[in-house]
Amino acid sequence: MADLILHQYATSPFSEKIRLLMGAKGLAWQAVEIPPIMPKPDVVALTGGYRRTPILQVGADIYCDTALICEVIDSAAPACPLYPAAQAATTRLVAGWIDTALFTAAVTYLFQPAGAQSMLGHLTPAQMQAFSADRKAMRGDTNALRMPLPEAIAMLQETFGRLEQQFNAGVAHVAGAELSVADFSLYHNVWFIQRASELARLLDAYPAVQAWYARMKAFGHGTVRVVSAASALEVARYADPAALPGGVAAGSGFEAGDAVTVTPTDYARDPVAGVLVALDAHRATLRRQDPRAGAVNVHFPRQGYQVQHAG
Known part of the structure; x- marks a missing residue:
């Protein structure tokens, strides 16, 4: 290849x-x-x-x-297959939901005023304006990547809370016993939230999720x-x-x-x-x-x- x-x-x-x-x-x-x-x-x-x-x-x-x-x-x-046979359908379905619905909640949560400074504070005013215009053009006339902030927080809390229970019950991965594509989808959402120092405190209530995240992060980026x-x-x-x-x-x-x-x-x-x-x-x-x-x-x-x- x-x-x-x-x-x-x-x-x-x-x-x-x-x-x-x-x-x-x-x-x-x-x-x-x-x-x-x-x-x-x-x-x-x-x-x-x-x-x-x-x-x-x-x-x-x-x-x-x-x-x-x-x-x-x-x-x-x-x-290290992403679609283990016993979870092949589940992993795709779960990953798809995480990449769309949960990611929308994460974006909404992070780009509230308290998080926007952490995410975009390194930009000049002109760069900030260009970034905002670009993302507005991406959304067009849809509400994609935006939802009411209370609902975004509720979705994140419920999702991390349920995963906390699952990990504590001995299920090692997001979509079941085996590592799958769903783990990588959840990982990038947690990684995104971790970038906003103030808002990342949301994750403090979920130590098992944080331990899972640390195990995933240890994979690194290859060569x-x-x-x-x-x-x-x-x-x-x-x-x-x-x-x-x-x-x-x-x-x-x-x-x-x-x-x-x-x-x-x-x-x-x-x-x-x-x-x-x-x-x-x-x-x-x-x-x-x-x-x-x-x-x-x-x-x-x-x-x-x-x-x-x-x-």
Whole structure:
């Protein structure tokens, strides 16, 4: 398999999810540090418009959304499996809820006035304004990543309280007895809260959760080498996208070769246009051509994304 190149930035919680996964798998990987806000011209050259962080590049194949990135890494390095057979459905369902509902609660909790200073106090006023404008553009006309603060606190307290009971009862991991992708999803939420010194005191009431977090953190980040965006684009330009089995599922309403767009259904609704290469119940793949990146396949999880005929 070609080198794993993660396009990420240091303070991104979803990037931390994947960095920790690299450590748990004992992998060597490359990191491209990308801007936390738009414009992101080097990212867009690879994705065609998808702007969420992180993305994973393997040669000329670009994987969007950590739900899919985790599956790709797990297939490449099956030791320490993320989807143990006895928990395969549960782990995906739990991880999906944590990455959406619980993450929304964490964002709401952290970006109340008491937390915003901890999270963004290092920015200049101009940078703060740019960050706020960027996140407003990501949300668009939706309430994604926002909920009433009392409800956010209640969700966090109930979730951590139930996990505290589960860990104290001898269940070692989030979705059951075995380590799974759900642990990595919960980890990045706790890591995010830990960054806000004042608000992190919420976690003091849950020592078993803190002990679990310390065990997870010990995985580290594997062996990482920082590379430039230019070198990553060159890798894509001189590689060929991987051949895909399966094609487009019958009855989907699409055929291979159709001009389509793929758009997130919740927030950051920036459509990516391309030629449909593969589509099934789990994944959608487009072929794109870019002057800087060359021919690339851009992959999305099927869940959470809308596939439409272009135009």
